[in-house]
Amino acid sequence: MLLWLILILLGLSFIIYFFQVLALRKKLSEEIPNSFTQPISIIKPLKGLDDNLFDNIESFCKQDYPEYEVILSLENRNDPAYRVAEKIRNKYPDRVTIVIDNSSKALNPKVKNMMKAYRISKYDYFLISDSNVCVEDDYLRKTVSSMTEDVGLVTNLIVGVGGKSFGAVLENLQLNSFIILSVCLLDKFLKMPCSIGKSMLMRKKDFEEIGGFNAVQDVLAEDYLIGKLMHEKGKKVVLSNYMIKNINEYWSIKRFFNRHTRWAKIRWKIGGVKYFTEPLANPVFIASLIPLFYAFSNLSLILLLLSVLIKTTGDYLVMRMIKEKPGIQIMFSPIKDLMSGIIWFVPFITSKVNWRGNLYLISENTVLMPVTDSSLKRTYLKLKTIFSH
Amino acid sequence: MLLCDFHIHTKYSDGSLELKKVVDLFGQAGFDVIAITDHVVNGDSLIGKLAYKFRFTITEKNFNEYLENIEYEAQRAWNKYEMLVIPGVEISKNYLSSDKSAHILILDIKNFIPACGSYESIFLEAKKQNALVVACHPHHMKGEIRNTLYLWKNKQKYGKYIDAWEIANRDDVFNVVSLKKYPYIANSDFHKARHLYSWKTLLNCEKDKETIKTCIKHNKGVAITLFRR
Numbered sequence: 031m032l033l034w035l036i037l038i039l040l041g042l043s044f045i046i047y048f049f050q051v052l053a054l055r056k057k058l059s060e061e062i063p064n065s066f067t068q069p070i071s072i073i074k075p076l077k078g079l080d081d082n083l084f085d086n087i088e089s090f091c092k093q094d095y096p097e098y099e100v101i102l103s104l105e106n107r108n109d110p111a112y113r114v115a116e117k118i119r120n121k122y123p124d125r126v127t128i129v130i131d132n133s134s135k136a137l138n139p140k141v142k143n144m145m146k147a148y149r150i151s152k153y154d155y156f157l158i159s160d161s162n163v164c165v166e167d168d169y170l171r172k173t174v175s176s177m178t179e180d181v182g183l184v185t186n187l188i189v190g191v192g193g194k195s196f197g198a199v200l201e202n203l204q205l206n207s208f209i210i211l212s213v214c215l216l217d218k219f220l221k222m223p224c225s226i227g228k229s230m231l232m233r234k235k236d237f238e239e240i241g242g243f244n245a246v247q248d249v250l251a252e253d254y255l256i257g258k259l260m261h262e263k264g265k266k267v268v269l270s271n272y273m274i275k276n277i278n279e280y281w282s283i284k285r286f287f288n289r290h291t292r293w294a295k296i297r298w299k300i301g302g303v304k305y306f307t308e309p310l311a312n313p314v315f316i317a318s319l320i321p322l323f324y325a326f327s328n329l330s331l332i333l334l335l336l337s338v339l340i341k342t343t344g345d346y347l348v349m350r351m352i353k354e355k356p357g358i359q360i361m362f363s364p365i366k367d368l369m370s371g372i373i374w375f376v377p378f379i380t381s382k383v384n385w386r387g388n389l390y391l392i393s394e395n396t397v398l399m400p401v402t403d404s405s406l407k408r409t410y411l412k413l414k415t416i417f418s419h
Numbered sequence: 420m421l422l423c424d425f426h427i428h429t430k431y432s433d434g435s436l437e438l439k440k441v442v443d444l445f446g447q448a449g450f451d452v453i454a455i456t457d458h459v460v461n462g463d464s465l466i467g468k469l470a471y472k473f474r475f476t477i478t479e480k481n482f483n484e485y486l487e488n489i490e491y492e493a494q495r496a497w498n499k500y501e502m503l504v505i506p507g508v509e510i511s512k513n514y515l516s517s518d519k520s521a522h523i524l525i526l527d528i529k530n531f532i533p534a535c536g537s538y539e540s541i542f543l544e545a546k547k548q549n550a551l552v553v554a555c556h557p558h559h560m561k562g563e564i565r566n567t568l569y570l571w572k573n574k575q576k577y578g579k580y581i582d583a584w585e586i587a588n589r590d591d592v593f594n595v596v597s598l599k600k601y602p603y604i605a606n607s608d609f610h611k612a613r614h615l616y617s618w619k620t621l622l623n624c625e626k627d628k629e630t631i632k633t634c635i636k637h638n639k640g641v642a643i644t645l646f647r648r
Contacts, residue, residue, distance in 0.1 A: 078648050084447040084500060110646065113422060113449030117501060195612070280612040 033324050036316065040337065043313040047344060050211035050311065053218035054351060057187070057271050064175040069097035070231070071151035072170075073158050075143040076104050076111040077386050080162040081192065081279040083114050090159065091122040095170040103129040103147035105139075111161065136247035137398040139388050140227070145243050154235070160228040163188070164275045172272040173231055182265025183257055184231040185224070187213065187273045189352050197281035199359045203366045204290060205276060206354060207345045212311060213269065223267035225257030229274050232256075236265055250383065250396035251296045273352060287369075288384055291376040298377035299396045308374060314341050314364050315371030338364045420621040420642065421451035423631075425526055426509070426555060426588070426606030431485055432457035433475040435611045442492045444615060446500035451626055453496075454526050455489050456507040461534040466513040477508060482531040503626055509555065510534045510541055512569070521569035524553035524585075527628055538570075542580035551632045553604060555585045558593040571595070582636045587618035587643055602638035607646075619646045 072090055080086060090100050100122070102115040107130060119126040131146035144158065155177070157170075176184045187210055190202030216222040230253060240259035246252035257267045298305045309315055317337030321330040345363045349356040381391050382401060389401040428434035429441050436444070438455065445453045460476035461467040470476045477485050486506050493504035507526040512534055514520050523541065525532060529548045532541055545552050557571040570577055578601075586596040586603035596603050605618035623640030624630045634640055 079448050082447050084449070110449065110648070113451075114447070117449055120501070282613075 033320065036319050036323065037333075039310065040313060040316045040320075040333075043310050043316050044337075044340065046215075046310050047211070047313055047341070049219060050215045051344060051348060051351075053214035054211055054348065056218050057214045057269065058351060060271050062172075062175050062270070064178065066174055066177055067096050067171065068155050068174065068177075069153040070095070070099075070170060070174060071153045071156040072098060072100045073144050073147045073151060073156055074100065074102050074161055075140050075147070075158075076102055076115060076161045077109060077139065077143065079110045079114070080277070081198075081281075082164060082277040083111060083161060084117065086161060086164045086277060087114065087118045088121070089164045089166070089169075091118065091125050092167050093165075093170040094167045095174075097153075098125075098170060099152055100126045101129055101147040101151055102126060103131065103143050105132045105143055106130060134247070136243070137390070137400060138247055138249060138252050139386060141243050141247045141252050145247075148243060151234075155231065155233055156237075157229065157231040158227065162276055162278070163228050164277050169272060169274065173229065173270050176268045176270045177231060177233075180266050181268050182232065182236045182260035182263065183223075183225055183267045184270050185226045185253075185257070185267065186229040186270050187352075188226060188228050188276045189273050189354055190278050191275045191354065192277045192279040193281075193359060194279045195281055196362075197283040197286045198278040199362055200283065200286045200366045200369065201278045201281050201289070202276075203345070203359065203363050204286075204370060205278075206349055206352060207363065207366075208311065208370060210352065211348065217269045223257040223261040224269055225253045225260075225267055226269075227253030228276065230256065232260075236260065236263070239263060248398050250292075250385070250390065250392050250398055251300060254296070254300055255395070287373065290370065290373050292383045292385060294373050295377040295381060295383055295392060296396050299381075299392055299394055305377070309371065312367055312371055312374075313337050314367035315374075318368060318371070341367065420623050420640075421626055421631075422449065422644075422646075423452040423604075423620040423622055424450060424607050424609065425452075425454040425456070425505070425507070425553065425604055425620065426524060426585070427453055427455050427609040428457055428509075429455060431455075431477055431481075432460075432509075433470075433610060438488055438492055441609070442496050442502075442504060444612060446496055446502050448615060450500075450502055452503045452505065452622070452631060454505040454507040454524070455492075456509045456524050456526070457485065458511045459508045459532065459534045460511045460513060463535045464514050466515070467511075467534075470511075470513070476511075477531075479531045479533065486528075501626075503628065503631070505628060505631075507550075508532070512538075513565075515565075517566040517568050518572060519569055520565060520567045521557075522555045522567045523570070523581075524551075524555050526551040526553065527632065538577055539580075542577070546580070551582045551635060552580055553583045553585060553635075554581045555606070556588040556591070556593075556608065557584055558595050560588065560591045574599075582632075583638070589614060589617040592618070602635065603641065603643070604635055605643035616647055617645070619644050 129147045134142045134145045136142035190205030193199035193202045216224045246255045317334045342363045391399040429438040460470040489506040496502040496504045510523040525545045527550045532544050554570045583602040584596045587605035589608045604620040607614045607617040621642040624634040
């Protein structure tokens, strides 16, 4: 009975995977013939050293675009990214401004970092861009081309590149299979607004109408909330098929776990019961349950190996579709899927997240609560939150 | 202040990354000055012979190629990152006994210096080339079976030849150097990408080789910092 249940789930899982790949294919074939080129303020919040940081930032200074500015925002000069920011500003003095500000009380460190940069930005359109992404010189032109009157937010697909350590290889495999496929499925078939914080283009007027940064300052998933608020306001959230590169070169496995447990916790706090459907997007993990619950018989091992083979071939094709060379690293895809399956359970154990050196507890809709040293105080704050509702 | 690391290995000896990749890694992280210092190992001991066998050493034969490649990368690093790259070597006199072993950084080296010569001959040749001499990891390091204690144990004899001592190497700090009030610098002893995050030197001077060497020798405007992500 249990075997049949797992087999049904496995079949369902491959059907979902098929639709995910189809969604990606449809997304990549979209064409946007718009020549909109309004001036843009690019805001890049910096904290700490990302792999390839210099090139990442410089790629935004070399855009083939008529008028734009790049604002690099940091909390303080002691941040190691400040030296890189300074070098970039020296190289592109007319294009780049550095903003140092730590005065905001926002709990979300990224939002806190961007508030002043937003205030001093010159143009009516602004683009939030993370420090760990690298783009080609046509990025701005192609991303902005998706912005029309009825659009409130344009976001981009992300692909992971540059894996040189095992952790980084796992990270890029996860981005280039589970993440990109899930985002495309939500966008193309489930018609759910999907905004990715790594690249978000908005009109200031729309942003301020949904409450601006004040509306999202105390949540962890500010990108999700901005997209949701835009959608509720009646504005379209567009996922551009222009792919930006997330450079992950020297990640440790711990860092991979840290990012994906954090993202899993976000999905759990946002999605609620919908989160329970997520393992269906992981056929390898479901197939691994067969030998686990039904002993290591020949049949169960054949089913597992067959699932691994189909999924790995699928991931290989997905990599080809997004123009990434899969190489030998694709062999780690099943390991990544198994780890991803284990990570899925973590949000049920803890709501604590570590993000760029800050420790938080997250509650519903990813509302943040800073973790203090005293567990007594933490309990008090938890109780206070419960009773205040 | 210039952010500097004067002790970096590449695949030319026992580092895990190619020279170009190392230069980019430091350039991308905003460094101002680095020195490439691959090992030149003594061939007169068992450990030295193994280093030659596995090509974990610069030899007289490939030294010019090594310098040429550093020069090429230095030009690229300056154009792209405004980062100064100084050619150097780490003369590595390795023996089974820690008391007999010593490692010496020769910064801004011009000609090959063999590691099997006497200490005096190495120091004098370095001085002749107007290079900077740094005693590296001169004291006990945590987790190391073999330390390099010879220069510290013979500091009265050789101290006059040494321009600076490593006060910190990767995660270790040698407080004995500060107690003796010797000129100091701090380095990563970089072999792997994760070693980027370690002790570094900060210099308050202009970004050119001669000024940097003078700054270190005179120990004015020198500070150390623990570089973290």
